[in-house]
Structures are given as structure tokens and as C-alpha cells.
Amino acid sequence: MGCHQEKTNWIRLAKLDDCGEATFGSYRSWLAKHPSALDSFDEMMGFAQGKNIAVFLDYDGTLSKIVADPDKAFLSEKMRKVVQNVALHFPTAIISGRRLEKVSGFVQLEEVYYAGSHGMDILTPSSGSSKYRGNNNIHHNTTINEKGTKFVHFCPAQQFLPTIQEIAKRLKEKTNDIKGSMIEDNKFCVSVHFRSVKNKDVSILKTMVEQTMEEYPNLRISEGKKVMEIRPDIEWDKGKAVEYLLHTPGFITKPTASSDVVPIYIGDDKTDEDAFKQAIECMGGGLSIVVSSTPKVTFASHSLRDPNQVEAFLRRLVKWKKALQLPPT
Numbered sequence: 001m002g003c004h005q006e007k008t009n010w011i012r013l014a015k016l017d018d019c020g021e022a023t024f025g026s027y028r029s030w031l032a033k034h035p036s037a038l039d040s041f042d043e044m045m046g047f048a049q050g051k052n053i054a055v056f057l058d059y060d061g062t063l064s065k066i067v068a069d070p071d072k073a074f075l076s077e078k079m080r081k082v083v084q085n086v087a088l089h090f091p092t093a094i095i096s097g098r099r100l101e102k103v104s105g106f107v108q109l110e111e112v113y114y115a116g117s118h119g120m121d122i123l124t125p126s127s128g129s130s131k132y133r134g135n136n137n138i139h140h141n142t143t144i145n146e147k148g149t150k151f152v153h154f155c156p157a158q159q160f161l162p163t164i165q166e167i168a169k170r171l172k173e174k175t176n177d178i179k180g181s182m183i184e185d186n187k188f189c190v191s192v193h194f195r196s197v198k199n200k201d202v203s204i205l206k207t208m209v210e211q212t213m214e215e216y217p218n219l220r221i222s223e224g225k226k227v228m229e230i231r232p233d234i235e236w237d238k239g240k241a242v243e244y245l246l247h248t249p250g251f252i253t254k255p256t257a258s259s260d261v262v263p264i265y266i267g268d269d270k271t272d273e274d275a276f277k278q279a280i281e282c283m284g285g286g287l288s289i290v291v292s293s294t295p296k297v298t299f300a301s302h303s304l305r306d307p308n309q310v311e312a313f314l315r316r317l318v319k320w321k322k323a324l325q326l327p328p329t
Ligand SMILES: O=P(O)(O)OC[C@H]1O[C@H](O[C@H]2O[C@H](CO)[C@@H](O)[C@H](O)[C@H]2O)[C@H](O)[C@@H](O)[C@@H]1O
Pocket: 058, 059, 060, 061, 065, 066, 067, 068, 069, 070, 071, 073, 095, 096, 097, 098, 184, 186, 191, 193, 195, 224, 225, 226, 227, 229, 269, 271
């Protein structure tokens, strides 16, 4: 799928950051380059009008506020309702670093597609993506839920499962004495949390993790928000997960040319940059929105300050769609 020729100003602006421009002094000057998706709503929807919008959402820091205890990052009832409404009007997926069961357990919406482990565990009700499925079932496992519905898990890092389980166990033992640290087993990746670790112990923890990782050359570490994320070193990320879902039969119901699809991706973290960059910029043009209240280097074209603004944006998106469906007066 080639890059879209007709780039709008904001997409070109986002590309400047791609070139390494990081000279933003204040939030205000940064905002000039990554305008508020609420302030630019009409302009953005002008770009999307007449095309099929698909909505992709990150979970932590985007739909739920960042909290000290990762097990308590619950979704508010208000946000659940809004996401449900979005999913009733647009194909919608949540792509999280969490294990799939954990994020779907937090969200509890049947209308939404889910991808866990930074896109390395994608659940679809159909037979999976035609593009990736090919003639064999490699990486695809079928499951049937309690209601008898058939689902397919696409797990491109399946062969790493024993290694991930091993490293999660080893890190739990090793870091046991570091107060406030927490190892979260996200199935195909592991999070080492240090938000509640005393400053003086953070570097000790990081060294411990890095030393352990030396024995696992097929894994890599990336750093998120007060968390080290350990994952298989494969060419698969949230951007690839977006592409997979866009090729999944049934996700976008109206068959259409790929250039008629406008993915909107909203996320707050480094792993979301893969989706901003690869999926949004090179799939016929999409809309990428970073959630941040401070300036940061990003491929995203637009921004929102926090989950409250995400909620407001999603609410407005539904209202916009409903207005389009009204018969002319
Ligand atoms: O892709 P995401 O859904 O954004 O997942 C990224 C990581 O999010 C979670 O950690 C972050 O949120 C926690 C709860 O607010 C917070 O305590 C932590 O400091 C943040 O880093 C999740 O727990 C991680 O496993 C994910 O990798």
C-alpha cells in the first residue's frame, strides 16, 4: 500500500518531527505544530468526509488516566459509554500493551475489537486477516467463547511465549526486594513498573533488568511511562496491528479501496508512535492524535491534552456522524 500523494498541511508538519526537529520550547509553540484535535475538528472531518473512518484507541493514558497501581486503571462509566457509541458508528479497535484479557476486562464492550501485547495478540470474530492468513494457519489460533462464537487470535510472537514466561518469572524473583517495583506479565511482553520505586532504587532496578536481558538477544526493551517494556524483537508493532485490522474481513463493513479509509489513531505513548508513523502516514492518509499535556517529539499530526479531552473528541465524532445520517430538512 503506497503513501498517499495528497498530504494536508498537518501531515507535512508532523513529518518535520520525523526529521528530528525537537526545538519546541513551550507547550504553546508545540501546539502550533500539533494542533488540538478539538480546535481542528471541522478541518479534520473535512479531510475524512465521504471516506470510511476507523477508530483505533490506546488504553492507558488515553482512555484511562495514569494511576499508580496498574491493576486499578479502570475505565470510567462515562468513557465506556462514549467508546461504545463510537463503536456503534465506526469500526473501532483498542490496541494496548496490556495482555488482551486484561484490557478487554477493563473495557467490557462487545462492540470493540481488541489487540493486546502491543498488537501481538489480535482477537477477531472472523477468520482473521486475509492478507496475513494466506494458505495456512500460521500464528492463528481459533477459540470459541461461552456463547459459542468463534474467534481467531493472531499471535505473530507465539514462539516467544515460553521465553517471555521464563523472563517474567526470573524478573519477579530478582526484583522482589526492590520496594514498589512490579512485574506485569502481558503474555507476549513483560512490563517492569517503577512508578512507585524510590528514585535511588530506579537505576538499580534498571541495571538488574538490563543484565538479565543480556541473556535474551531475541528480546528488546523499550521505555514507556515509568515502565520498561520487554518484548520479542520482531517486526511487529501497533502500526502493523492497525494494518492487520484494516485487512480483516468484516472490520470495515463496506468494501472499499484502501485510500477510502481514514484511520484515526489516538494514543499517548512511545509504542503508539509506530501506529502514528507507519499506519497513519502510509495508508492513504489518516489522522493521528497524541495525548499529551507537555511537548514531546511525535509523529502525530494533532494532539489532545488528556483522557478528558479524548472523551470530548470521541463524543463530538459520534455527534458529527449522527448529523451526517440525518435526512436533509
Ligand atoms: O499501550 P497501553 O495500553 O498504553 O499500555 C502501556 C502500559 O500501560 C500500563 O502502564 C501505564 O499505566 C499504568 C496505569 O495507569 C501506570 O501505573 C504505569 O506507570 C504506566 O506505565 C500497563 O500497566 C503496562 O503494562 C503497559 O505496558
